Amino acid sequence: MNTVSDKQTMKSRLTTYILIWVMLMYFxxxxxxxxxxxxNDAVAKGNTPAVKAMLAKGADANSKEKNGMTLxxxxxxxxxxxxxxxxxxxxxxxxxxxxxxxxxxxxxxxYGHAEIVKAxxxxxxxxxxxxxxxxxxxxxxALNTGRIEVVNVLLAEGADVNxxxxxxxxxxxxxxxxxxxxxVKMxxxxxxxxxEKNAKGMTALMWISGFGQxxxxxxxLADGAEVNARDEQGVTPLLWAAMFNHADTxxxxxxxxxExxxxxxEGLTPLIIAAKNGDTDTxxxxxxxRAHVxxxxxxxxxxxxxxxxxxxxxxxxxxxxxxxxxxxxxxxD
Numbered sequence: 506m507n508t509v510s511d512k513q514t515m516k517s518r519l520t521t522y523i524l525i526w527v528m529l530m531y532f533x534x535x536x537x538x539x540x541x542x543x544x545n546d547a548v549a550k551g552n553t554p555a556v557k558a559m560l561a562k563g564a565d566a567n568s569k570e571k572n573g574m575t576l577x578x579x580x581x582x583x584x585x586x587x588x589x590x591x592x593x594x595x596x597x598x599x600x601x602x603x604x605x606x607x608x609x610x611x612x613x614x615x616y617g618h619a620e621i622v623k624a625x626x627x628x629x630x631x632x633x634x635x636x637x638x639x640x641x642x643x644x645x646x647a648l649n650t651g652r653i654e655v656v657n658v659l660l661a662e663g664a665d666v667n668x669x670x671x672x673x674x675x676x677x678x679x680x681x682x683x684x685x686x687x688x689v690k691m692x693x694x695x696x697x698x699x700x701e702k703n704a705k706g707m708t709a710l711m712w713i714s715g716f717g718q719x720x721x722x723x724x725x726l727a728d729g730a731e732v733n734a735r736d737e738q739g740v741t742p743l744l745w746a747a748m749f750n751h752a753d754t755x756x757x758x759x760x761x762x763x764e765x766x767x768x769x770x771e772g773l774t775p776l777i778i779a780a781k782n783g784d785t786d787t788x789x790x791x792x793x794x795r796a797h798v799x800x801x802x803x804x805x806x807x808x809x810x811x812x813x814x815x816x817x818x819x820x821x822x823x824x825x826x827x828x829x830x831x832x833x834x835x836x837x838d
Contacts (some may be wrong), residue, residue: 541568551585556592566595573603580744581613586620595694599628600636606636614642614659617652622659632662639670647676649694651685653675656692666695673703681709684716690724700788706736714742714758717751732761747775752786765794772803779829780815783824788815788831798836 524830533629547555560566569575577597580588589609593599594614602608613621622642626632633641640648643664646655660666667674677697679689681686689709693699702708708762710730719786722742726732733741746754755775759765776796779787792798816836819827 510683530697539560541565544568545570545772548585548588549583551588551715553585553587553591556588559592562596566592566597567601568625569601571604573601573605575601575603575609575610576786577601577608578603578612580655581609581618581621581625584613584615584616584618584621586618586624589621589624593624593628595799599630599688600634602634602636604766606638608634608636611636611642611645613641614646614655615649617646617650617655619654621666622655626658626662631741632659632664633668635668637655638672639668640666641665641675641676643780644668644670644674645667646678647679647685647688648674648683651680651683651688653687653691656688660695666692666697667701669701673701673705675703676743676808677701677709678707678712681712681721682707684713684718686721689713689721693724694729699730700724700734702734702736703834706738708734708736710734711736711740711741711745713746714751714754715749717749717754719751719753719757722754725837726757726761732758733767738771740820741767741769743767744769744773744778745773746786747778747784748782750779750782750787752784752785752790755787755790759790759794765791765796768800772801774800774815777802777813777815777818778801780827781818781827783819783822785825785830787822787825788827792830792834796833798831 544556544559547559567575578591579591580592600608607697608630610622610625613625635641642666643659646652666676677689677692678701680692700708708730710722711723735741741763743755743758744767746758766774776788776791777800779791799814801812802810816828816831819831
């Protein structure tokens with residue numbers, strides 16, 4: 506008897522049996538696991554016929570992943586309107602929420618899918634549902650894509666234009682802070698509160714002034730935006746515009762009554778900011794509005810610059826034209 510040969514044969518057979526057992530376990534698992542897995546995969550890949558076939562065989566249209574994400578949410582994210590309609594026809598829960606409190610309509614709004622938002626609303630989606638941060642679909646579209654088609658659909662279905670999130674965010678502030686000018690116009694037309702502030706005290710006018718979108722600044726002012734409102738650091742729209750070198754916006758704000766010598770909590774004035782930035786155009790606009798040329802940063806401000814004036818910044822940075830403008834306006838060392 507060949508002992509070595511027999512041992513090798515037994516080892517080979519054992520290995521084969523183990524492989525067969527593993528394969529049987531795997532495929533038996535697939536049979537039970539995979540109706541839901543295959544349905545999730547079909548939705549992810551946009552395979553409408555496969556989705557229909559599995560739902561027809563009794564697959565659960567409301568199956569969820571561990572994070573609470575439903576098939577309807579996944580289809581809404583992907584922008585697959587056909588699969589969304591198939592799932593709705595199969596009684597998918599239109600107002601189900603994932604672990605972050607997001608609904609399918611919120612996800613559609615995040616990605617700017619207007620057709621899907623419309624279909625979900627027609628199926629009974631709550632237009633003013635909130636996620637865990639207190640954000641609605643209207644706020645989410647304003648915060649992400651700014652798609653006016655989605656904004657229009659939501660407003661037409663009664664979206665609350667002035668609802669506030671947990672940080673004080675509103676749809677108008679969200680659109681403004683992202684520079685979505687058309688969305689801002691639509692929200693203003695829908696009677697958004699133009700002077701609402703977020704948790705840091707910032708208004709839509711402050712955000713838009715910082716972006717230098719002068720035409721939207723005019724629209725906000727025409728709707729009653731407070732030109733001298735302050736955030737928690739004492740920064741006004743004029744200071745925001747000066748901070749980002751928007752001379753045209755500075756001019757519009759001044760014409761609307763902005764205080765030219767306003768100061769933030771550190772004692773920074775628009776003129777000091779413009780001189781520090783080397784923004785000659787804004788310096789000219791501010792001097793023409795009789796800005797105080799000898800104001801200084803206070804001791805409670807940035808310690809390194811305590812006592813600095815517009816002239817000191819311009820001199821240190823060798824902005825010769827600004828130095829000349831300031832001296833001609835009466836600035837002294």
